[in-house]
Amino acid sequence: MSLQLFAHPFSSYCQKALIALYENHTPFTYRTLEDKDANAELAALWPLKRFPVLVDGGRTLPEASIIIEHLAIAHPGPVQLIPASPAAALEVRLMDRFFDNYISTPQQRIVFDAIRPAESRDAYGVTEARTMLDTAYRWLDQMLADGRAWACGAHFSMADCAAAPALFYADWTHAIAPTFANVHAYRQRLLARPSFARAVDEARPFRTYFPLGAPDRD
Numbered sequence: 782m783s784l785q786l787f788a789h790p791f792s793s794y795c796q797k798a799l800i801a802l803y804e805n806h807t808p809f810t811y812r813t814l815e816d817k818d819a820n821a822e823l824a825a826l827w828p829l830k831r832f833p834v835l836v837d838g839g840r841t842l843p844e845a846s847i848i849i850e851h852l853a854i855a856h857p858g859p860v861q862l863i864p865a866s867p868a869a870a871l872e873v874r875l876m877d878r879f880f881d882n883y884i885s886t887p888q889q890r891i892v893f894d895a896i897r898p899a900e901s902r903d904a905y906g907v908t909e910a911r912t913m914l915d916t917a918y919r920w921l922d923q924m925l926a927d928g929r930a931w932a933c934g935a936h937f938s939m940a941d942c943a944a945a946p947a948l949f950y951a952d953w954t955h956a957i958a959p960t961f962a963n964v965h966a967y968r969q970r971l972l973a974r975p976s977f978a979r980a981v982d983e984a985r986p987f988r989t990y991f992p993l994g995a996p997d998r999d
């Protein structure tokens with residue numbers, strides 16, 4: 782039975798799952814959330830209504846990392862996004878958590894704050910999120926200083942699937958300081974990766990959705 786991905790092209794977590802699918806040219810049906818029916822189906826499948834959600838036969842798989850792990854088990858391809866070695870896989874999962882929790886989460890917090898009614902804004906929370914992003918950028922810059930091409934070394938992995946959209950939108954939301962040259966170079970390598978370049982191109986028509994105003998680049 783064919784895979785169905787409930788996703789929106791502009792969503793960072795959907796791009797994370799899409800990168801994994803595109804890396805291995807895995808066939809799937811794209812259930813775009815621009816479509817009302819797909820939204821209704823998503824709400825029935827996953828009442829938390831967060832996306833992406835993958836449907837594989839009778840199984841419903843929410844959470845981008847879980848989708849990527851499932852693809853590696855049930856639909857493996859030539860690009861191994863989760864290394865076979867348990868120790869190497871743990872490194873990948875650690876970096877995947879880093880990008881979700883310390884880049885994407887504060888980035889989303891700033892964006893969600895911007896779309897709240899003015900009287901409900903949380904300036905303190907936004908400052909905390911900006912501080913977390915600066916700390917995360919600094920830590921990542923040091924990690925990348927050894928010259929590694931990708932988050933966990935020479936091989937593109939699930940951690941890079943997480944990093945690509947996380948750093949893409951984080952730089953729009955809270956600019957990565959120019960001194961973090963390793964992070965900037967890594968972000969550019971991610972943008973040049975064909976799987977992510979495709980996801981970025983598919984999202985271009987929706988740039989007006991970005992509440993802080995999308996910059997004229999990338």
Ligand SMILES: N[C@@H](CCC(=O)N[C@@H](CS)C(=O)NCC(=O)O)C(=O)O
Binds near residue numbers: 792
């Ligand atoms: N932990 C989830 C997060 C997914 C997530 O936050 N998705 C966003 C789009 S990027 C979403 O569903 N937004 C809708 C909402 O917040 O109501 C994952 O890893 O997939």
